[in-house]
Amino acid sequence: MPAPQSPGNADAIRIVGLTKTYAASNGAAPKQAVKGLDLTVPAGSVFGLLGPNGAGKSTTINILAGLVRKTSGKVTIWGFDQDINPRQSRAAIGVMPQELNIDPFLSPRASLEVQAGLYGVPKRERWTDELLELVGLTEQAESYSRHLSGGMKRRLLLAKALVHRPQVLVLDEPTAGVDIQLRDMLWRNVRKLNEQGMTIILTTHYLEEAEEMCDRIAIIDRGELLLCEDTAALLGRADSKTLVVDTGPATAIPTLPEGVHAQRRDDGRLAMSYTPSRIPTDDLIDALRAADLPIRDLAVEAPDLEDVFVQLTSRPTR
Numbered sequence: 240m241p242a243p244q245s246p247g248n249a250d251a252i253r254i255v256g257l258t259k260t261y262a263a264s265n266g267a268a269p270k271q272a273v274k275g276l277d278l279t280v281p282a283g284s285v286f287g288l289l290g291p292n293g294a295g296k297s298t299t300i301n302i303l304a305g306l307v308r309k310t311s312g313k314v315t316i317w318g319f320d321q322d323i324n325p326r327q328s329r330a331a332i333g334v335m336p337q338e339l340n341i342d343p344f345l346s347p348r349a350s351l352e353v354q355a356g357l358y359g360v361p362k363r364e365r366w367t368d369e370l371l372e373l374v375g376l377t378e379q380a381e382s383y384s385r386h387l388s389g390g391m392k393r394r395l396l397l398a399k400a401l402v403h404r405p406q407v408l409v410l411d412e413p414t415a416g417v418d419i420q421l422r423d424m425l426w427r428n429v430r431k432l433n434e435q436g437m438t439i440i441l442t443t444h445y446l447e448e449a450e451e452m453c454d455r456i457a458i459i460d461r462g463e464l465l466l467c468e469d470t471a472a473l474l475g476r477a478d479s480k481t482l483v484v485d486t487g488p489a490t491a492i493p494t495l496p497e498g499v500h501a502q503r504r505d506d507g508r509l510a511m512s513y514t515p516s517r518i519p520t521d522d523l524i525d526a527l528r529a530a531d532l533p534i535r536d537l538a539v540e541a542p543d544l545e546d547v548f549v550q551l552t553s554r555p556t557r
């Protein structure tokens with residue numbers, strides 16, 4: 240697949256002042272799902288859009304995909320303003336949705352051909368065989384899609400999102416409820432496509448996955464942006480560490496500096512959580528020595544994205 244052309248600037252997506260209010264229906268009040276969102280996704284990045292349930296992630300993605308009409312704001316995809324150049328901005332993005340919206344009576348090959356037709360991809364520019372190969376559906380190419388397993392349907396959705404060779408690929412919760420093999424296949428493909436120059440945007444509830452895959456992460460909550468940073472910088476924000484020490488057969492917890500939270504883990508090791516900006520690691524070691532505890536082995540556990548997320552939103556992801 241040829242590397243996507245540059246958008247003429249460094250941003251794959253630019254969102255300015257985006258709002259979305261769903262109209263009142265069935266007695267429910269109008270719902271403002273997105274409240275003035277500003278967001279920029281650099282070209283070539285793997286970008287994570289995270290947030291608790293109801294944060295406005297799907298609404299934002301559906302606006303990018305042209306499936307939901309924004310209330311106000313400006314959305315530019317690969318340099319094309321959605322309002323001024325709707326066709327080009329739509330052609331620059333491919334979306335793998337959460338729902339398995341596949342025509343059960345079409346084969347995977349026919350689904351891809353129909354999708355290519357919808358995007359106006361000329362026959363000679365189609366890459367149906369390559370796509371089937373990419374997602375591992377060559378053998379099932381001519382079967383009815385209704386006979387595919389759930390995992391195979393998801394793979395077909397990925398292929399469908401790619402028929403028009405978009406510069407930006409959006410994956411909405413791509414691994415929710417999928418098995419490890421499919422997850423590995425997805426991430427291998429995502430890495431490959433990204434190496435070829437495609438910008439990837441993904442939402443996920445699995446923070447380890449975001450931490451591993453994304454080089455930049457935005458966290459939104461209640462329709463507003465809480466932060467948008469490189470993953471490494473984001474992880475550096477959490478001012479917490481855990482010192483885990485094998486103190487031998489001892490079970491008592493020694494006197495430790497104030498503010499240290501200590502517990503014995505199931506394997507007998509002493510785990511001490513502390514705030515490194517306030518309590519030097521040395522003070523913990525000194526406290527163990529003062530209590531005559533041997534230090535047979537020790538490890539420092541760094542904070543992960545889950546810690547940062549909970550600190551920022553005061554809620555777990557689910």
Ligand SMILES: Nc1ncnc2c1ncn2[C@@H]1O[C@H](COP(=O)(O)OP(=O)(O)OP(=O)(O)O)[C@@H](O)[C@H]1O
Binds near residue numbers: 290
């Ligand atoms: N069609 C709709 N009509 C009315 N309200 C809606 C509609 N779609 C979403 N909402 C509301 O808008 C808010 C944002 O929803 P959205 O689906 O964008 O969040 P999300 O971050 O994707 O959440 P999740 O992680 O649960 O998928 C929620 O309060 C939701 O109930």
